[in-house]
Amino acid sequence: MIPIGDTRRRFGFPWMTVVLLVLGGVFFLYERRAPLDRTAFSLLPWDLLAGQHLVLLRRALTSVLVQGPGWLEPIVNLVYLGVLGSKVEDACGPGGLFSITLLSAISGVTIKLAVHPESQDPVHGLAGVVAGLFGAYMILYAFRPIPTWVPPMVARLTPVPVFLHLLYWAGLVFVNIDFGLLRAGKIRQCVSLEPTWPMVGALVIGLIVGQLFARREFLWLQVVQAKRSAARR
């Protein structure tokens, strides 16, 4: 299934989402042509020990744009960034979205390094950002379903609960299948799970900061609509 999202907006064009998508897309395409020097852009665990916190911060930001090898994970992340980012930006404004993105990315990175400090893999990717956006979307839109294209239905979109999307996304991003082992018949060994604590942490951060960065007008409209619904009842 492919999330299409809701194009209805209340406050304006989601230009910050477009900027992030363009940046992510540019980096993604560039990496297919020529892989980036990950040591320059990604976050490395031993940076923590170096005590260079400003470098750490810079790397935490640039690591978000580095997509890494493969096609599925970056594309899925970009799709969800577009779908969720536009709605979160409508609720929080461009500044709010940027802040949520930043905080989610940093928290994802932080938790990964805190849970697996011995890891030698560079940290990069949009997974933390997307997890944070999931959290923000859930809290801002009260777990509203996301319009999704579910084959074989072509003509209409199906509203799929956001929890299902979260599991679907997590499955695509964090579950690795070794097709060689699968072909060899080793079904149990072919499936491996990447560490999910960073995603959970970023999700929780998204749930917290979603309400903090929401526009005042958005919250006011929610209050007014709640009053009107109560009056109708």
Next chain:
Amino acid sequence: MDRGQIQLLLREAVASARSGNRSWAQECLGRILKADPYNEEAWLWMSTVLETPAEKRFCLEKVLAVNPQNTQAQAGLLYLDQQSRGPIKPLVVPKRTLCPMCGEPNQPQAFQCANCGQDLFVACPSCGERVDIDRPACAACGQEIGDVGTGAAYFFHLGELYLQHGQAKRALETWDKTLFLNPDYPRVAEVAAEAFLATGQRDLAIQSLERALEESDDAEHKRELRLKMANFQRELRQYDEAYALYHQLLLEEKERKESWTELYVEMGRFYQLRGNTDEAQNYYEMALTLDGKRHEIRYEVANILDEKGFELRALSEFRMLREVGGEIGERAQARIAEIRPPVTDTFRNRWQETVRGTARYAVAGVILLALATGRNWMGLNLGDVLGLLAAVLGGYLVTAATATPRNLPTPANLGRLGDSPAFARMRLRPKKDAAAAPKSSAWSRFIASQRRSAQQLAAKLRVVQLRVAQVLQRFLVDSGKRIDHFRRSPTGKKLSQFRARLAKTRFFQAAGRLFGRVFPAQAGFLAHLSDLARSGGKRLVAQAGEVQETQLYRWIAAALGMLLLLLAGRLILT
């Protein structure tokens, strides 16, 4: 003078008077009256040759004094009396009201024709007052009714007025009279159909319209009647028939390669009634493309967009309608207020907003601290803790300064806080009576002194602000002069012409609209800047003298908050 001479002289005077020689007649009669002052005939003739009524009256009274029974003198005096009263008015024949149905004259104030019983008055369509059929307009409200002399046309027009004012039954009764006077009067069947529909007589409505279709010779008129028929069927919930007729008209329109706005509007209404808002919107938008001034249709489109959740587009349409003004403008304004109710001051300044704003900086501080320390939570030092506190405090000050100024720790707000119920609940000791309490405590003296200092500072800043604004104004005026000078130069003229040509292009206009949509705040700011430049900075100077105490505190809080945040960043990240 003897009697014979008097008679001769009298004969001479009469002949002169009759021939018109008044002066000689007066001479002769004067001699006679001198000789014989009681000569009745001489006085009588003298009254005829004298000019003024007073002289004539004198002579006639002399005659009556000699002979009171003289009838000629009496008649003469009577005539003179009547002349003195004025001309006699001609006799007025009272007007008669003609019955419009049978043509018989009736008394002017009659209510009914004495011959056929027809009412000689009508009810005003607007106010319901009785109006004589002789009157072209209602005396009470001024509603124009018409000239009864036109016969059938009068009743036809009256019927249309009744229908316009929602009195369908009266309209039908009036049109009966039209047909009585002229059975072939045009369009009666067509208008009667609407009246039948309004009174719920569906079959008669359809029959009437069918008759109108048969009677009509004009192809264009027939098309309009068929559209009306489709509308009637729509109103009567005969949706299949209406749908068939609408699409038939649509096909004919495509064959003729013409665009008919009314057809699209009615089809839009048809789909809207069926609940198919997508199709309704399509047809309405087609109608608007053909005729952009159909404000009612734009209103419907805006409502549909709002129903579907496209708030921004709905608001854009309502804002366009608001510019139109009038009744539709007011309705659009009401809808804008409904869709986007303005944030109240209470909500804007509630303490939850301050907490939210402060929590943003606090959470950011915690996350950055976590990134900096990693797993080494026990390695937190004083600098980290102070950095976090600075982030919280700085966040509070920046939030209060920018978003919730009522929650700033100003002397006024702190003073009010002391009296709030929440604070009272937190007191360990109950508050003493006001009478028993000291008149001014150290705290209140401190608050008062802080306020005085702030007011003095605000006054100084007002002067600074005014001076800065004046400098800016001078700069803007000078720049304006230079720009004008450049504009008048040949290069400037060419540039202006190029700019004017560019502004007319669709691309430029579309780019402007896109910029305004994507960056509305920035577009507004640019517009504000250009206004300021045009006004030569006068507004700047006008606004400059208005520094309030609250504004001052906001500036101070914002500056302090930013400093604290920078300090927090420094402490946490290094």
